[in-house]
Amino acid sequence: MTDTPAAHPVFPDLKGASVFLSGGGSGIGAALTEGFLRQGAQVAFVQRSDATAFCDRMEAETGARPLFLPCDVTDIPALRQALAEVAERQGPIQVLVNAAAHDDRHTTAEVTEDYWDRAQAVNLKHYFFAAQAVIPGMKAAGGGSIINFSSISYMMGNAGYPAYTTANSGINGLTRSLAREFGPDRIRVNALAPGWVLTERQKDLWVTEDGLQAHLDRQCLKEALVPADIVGGVLFLASEASRMMTGQALVIDGGVVVTG
Template sequence: MPHPARYADLEGAAVLITGGGSGIGAALTEGFVAQGARVAFLDIAEEPSEALRDRLGRAYSSRPLFIRCDLRDIDALKAAVAKAEAAHGAATVLVNNAGWDDRHDMAEVTVEYWDNNQAINLRPQFFTAQAVASGMRAAGRGSIINFTSTSFMINHPDLPAYTAAKAGIIGLTKGLAGKLGPWGIRVNAVAPGWVMTERQRQLWVTEESIAAHVARQCIREEMQPEDMVGPCLFLASDASRMLTAQTMIVDGGFL
């Protein structure tokens, strides 16, 4: 769904999105394509990503580039970034969206599960930023948008490895903002509330749980993946040129 706001500086911009094939990521991929950006998105799931790529290619003049990548494999991640840069030039916008929010009980978490969780939810955000930083430095500008979550802010009890990673993303965001700011590169975080993706509806949403959640929001509507597009377009564009090291909470006023 195209966003009503138009940011002229995003037209033709090279944009890289992780986890861009479904859920919030798919909405972001379409949102940037609709702005006329040259979008490359990484995802491990081939079928939905290829379907998204083909649908957007028919709907818009700019067809996104899908690159299959398991973000746990850092060498493969670096190769995927290089492939995107070869196609579109150095990215001036990076959206670190990919995540894995499976529920898990504290007593059952093993070392292997913990390490795999961090390898999906935290580690790639740093190494993707590292991979695009040199191109952004050469351009003298850039915007990195890291997806965190309000789950750790509301003391969610059922996913401690995930909430640890999401809290870590805010520290990473602030550290990268301090490091990269002298080259005109801004680094911010977006913290969504409960967004009604297909995955959430299939696995965890019940009529009772969503009604109770929405009742605590100031804006009493279910949040949709498209609701994350506007904040990211703003953070990616020159409209937010002096905004960095910040966390934007987008939760309908739940907090």
């Protein structure tokens, strides 16, 4: 795994599990896909861009090939169709990871109504409808785990992307409400809020030496986060190791928001 900080523990209950991720072919999502493959899970993911080369590499490196379905997550009928196809091909989805998002920078003044709606569609709306689609199968199977990716950006009160931070905060509310509603069905719903993870996109668009150093100064742990740092937390939330944990927001940020 690229930039692997340490070997991840093995969760035996994830072997053979049917896992679905949005945005699973690049950035943090790609690290998650690889992490689940190395647990022996059946892994499917969607994203807009072609991920064939990534799937080829995963098959060569892990011995297992993820199922990739091209899909724009803002197209809810297409997302529902993809989820149904995955359930048909690898069994009812037991673990749903809503990870696809787009953290474009923008100012309040420049946001139009259309931009606002697009931002909520790509950062929040599809989380709800993906969960809605998989919950019946999880109920029938006696339980499941839904993991919604948020971000510490809204916890920090960051400026520079208000539509994005609004969606992040909404994800937290959605997580708590679904956890309450479907807890009796043994469906656990948790959020995971990463800090500033140095994906290739982040490095290409926004990372500067001064900016990164200023952020590291706020972290308790003085190392930059990489995608592999997020994998262990997701595997834990997906497995029965966290069977009595729901409605929570797990923060992996090197110690920024907890300490101020």
